[in-house]
Amino acid sequence: MKELICNLHMHSTYSDGSGDYRAITQAALKTEVDVIILTDHNILVSGLEGYHRSQGRTVLVLTGEEVHDQNRVPQKNHTLVIGAETEMATFAYNPQTLINEVQKAGGLTFLAHPYEFDLPMIHEPDISWVDWDVEGFTGLELWNGLSEFKTVVRTLRDGIKYLFLPEMMAHGPLKRTLAKWDELLSSGKKVNAVGGSDAHAIKFQKAFFKKTVFPYEFHFSAINNHLIVDEGLTGSMNVDKAVIYEALRKGSSFIGYDLPAPTRGFRFVIDDDENEYQLGDSFSLKDGATARINLPESANIRLIHNGNVITEQKDSKRLTYSISQPGFYRVECSLYFLGKERGWIYSNPIYVKPGSRRFSF
Numbered sequence: 001m002k003e004l005i006c007n008l009h010m011h012s013t014y015s016d017g018s019g020d021y022r023a024i025t026q027a028a029l030k031t032e033v034d035v036i037i038l039t040d041h042n043i044l045v046s047g048l049e050g051y052h053r054s055q056g057r058t059v060l061v062l063t064g065e066e067v068h069d070q071n072r073v074p075q076k077n078h079t080l081v082i083g084a085e086t087e088m089a090t091f092a093y094n095p096q097t098l099i100n101e102v103q104k105a106g107g108l109t110f111l112a113h114p115y116e117f118d119l120p121m122i123h124e125p126d127i128s129w130v131d132w133d134v135e136g137f138t139g140l141e142l143w144n145g146l147s148e149f150k151t152v153v154r155t156l157r158d159g160i161k162y163l164f165l166p167e168m169m170a171h172g173p174l175k176r177t178l179a180k181w182d183e184l185l186s187s188g189k190k191v192n193a194v195g196g197s198d199a200h201a202i203k204f205q206k207a208f209f210k211k212t213v214f215p216y217e218f219h220f221s222a223i224n225n226h227l228i229v230d231e232g233l234t235g236s237m238n239v240d241k242a243v244i245y246e247a248l249r250k251g252s253s254f255i256g257y258d259l260p261a262p263t264r265g266f267r268f269v270i271d272d273d274e275n276e277y278q279l280g281d282s283f284s285l286k287d288g289a290t291a292r293i294n295l296p297e298s299a300n301i302r303l304i305h306n307g308n309v310i311t312e313q314k315d316s317k318r319l320t321y322s323i324s325q326p327g328f329y330r331v332e333c334s335l336y337f338l339g340k341e342r343g344w345i346y347s348n349p350i351y352v353k354p355g356s357r358r359f360s361f
Contacts, residue, residue: 001278003264004227006244006253007220008037009066009080009112009141009196015040018201019216021061025052027216028059032258033224034233035059035244039066039080042089051235060233060240066112067092068127076130078112080141080196083245095131108138108248110194115176116147121159124150138248139192142181142346143173143255145214145223146198163204166214167259170222172334172343182307185328185349192251192280192348195223222259226266228252228278251280251348260337260344265296268331268347270323282351285326289352293319299335299344326352 011017012024019027021038028036029052036059038045044065052059064082068075069092077095081088084107091098102109111129118126129140148170153159162169184191197219204211227247233240247253256263270277272289293301294317301319302312306327313319323329329352333345 002229002232004034004229004232004244004247005032005256005258005264006035006037006225006227006248007033007197007223008064008082008194008225009039009144010036010199010216010219011040011066012038012045014043014045015066016200018203018212021045021048024216025059025061026054028052028061028220029054029057030217031220032262032264033059033220035062035227036220037062037064037082039064039082041066042068042070042092044081044084044087044089049237051233051237058233060237060244062241062244064107065089067098069093075125075127078127078129079137080110080112080194081107082110082248083107083241096134096136099134099136103136108245109136110138110192110196111140112196113144113147113198114140114180115174116144117150119150119153121153121156126150137191139194139251140177140181140184141196142177142193143195143223143257143343144198145170145196145219146200147174149214163211163213166218168338170257170259170342171340172257173346179307182304186307190251190351192248192253193255193346194225194248194253195255195257195346197223222257224256224258224263225253226256226263228254247280252278254279254331254345254347257342257344260335260342261297263296263345265294266333266345266347267294268292268350270329270350270352277350279348279350282353284354285323285352288322288324291319291321291323291329291350293331295333295345297335299333300341302332302334304330304332323352326354328352 084105199219202213328349330349331347
């Protein structure tokens with residue numbers, strides 16, 4: 001199996017970001033990401049997808065969009081649309097209609113920043129998701145970089161601190177978002193989690209002082225999606241897009257916070273006597289199976305079954321656990337960085353059937 005690092009949810013000068021596509025691509029080439037997916041507000045930018053190379057590095061640039069009803073007051077229900085290949089902003093007026101139309105077009109929908117706080121000092125509203133009765137969406141944005149800034153900054157002093165020391169900001173997804181994800185999974189839905197940068201590279205200026213707030217390059221080194229695929233980038237746009245979108249559709253991925261330590265190389269599988277199952281897979285439990293977790297660095301590992309921690313291992317690179325119950329299994333890992341325990345890895349589930357719940361997939 002191969003691993004592609006994909007950073008998604010960012011904005012360019014086509015909406016409210018400060019960087020054009022060239023600047024964003026150059027920033028990506030300085031990091032370890034393989035794929036970036038830009039999602040400008042209510043516009044699908046065409047003609048700018050492609051491969052970019054520099055000093056032995058290759059980055060594939062893809063485009064989606066962040067769709068929302070601009071006439072809604074207050075602003076809520078932002079949706080990341082990926083892979084639809086056609087403009088979807090015309091359906092922003094109704095989240096369910098939007099999801100249905102994207103599905104018809106073969107695209108993916110992720111509920112953006114499901115829960116967050118407002119930040120009055122910079123006139124940033126709370127843009128949470130509120131229409132939780134929608135059906136058919138691909139997944140949700142479990143960890144959003146900008147939302148975390150809005151969460152941890154409660155005073156001007158906080159804002160200044162994280163402006164100059166952005167590496168101290170991230171702690172992990174909101175507990176409320178994690179709980180909602182587990183609730184949706186427990187209801188029998190397959191809901192994939194992604195991490196989003198929500199990068200804008202905001203330009204701040206006060207008199208002679210200038211500062212870029214969370215540059216694109218910073219985001220590309222932080223909250224990423226690691227896609228587990230059969231092969232790496234081939235250089236064929238159609239082939240590579242299909243592989244990337246299928247991994248996101250299936251949930252063959254984990255969220256890695258790569259700033260404290262690279263998460264490349266993390267693996268979570270469940271094997272029985274016949275097969276080895278990867279992230280996003282489902283299988284029927286027969287006589288028992290074994291969950292195997294391997295990390296590239298020592299960290300605190302938690303194996304979660306149906307929303308509850310069933311075993312954990314402190315400061316370790318490995319965890320092995322015999323499972324005998326159906327349900328969904330996922331992994332969380334944390335480590336200490338700059339004096340605090342911080343979220344590091346959040347895997348998508350492996351689904352074990354049959355169970356007390358009927359999975360709707």
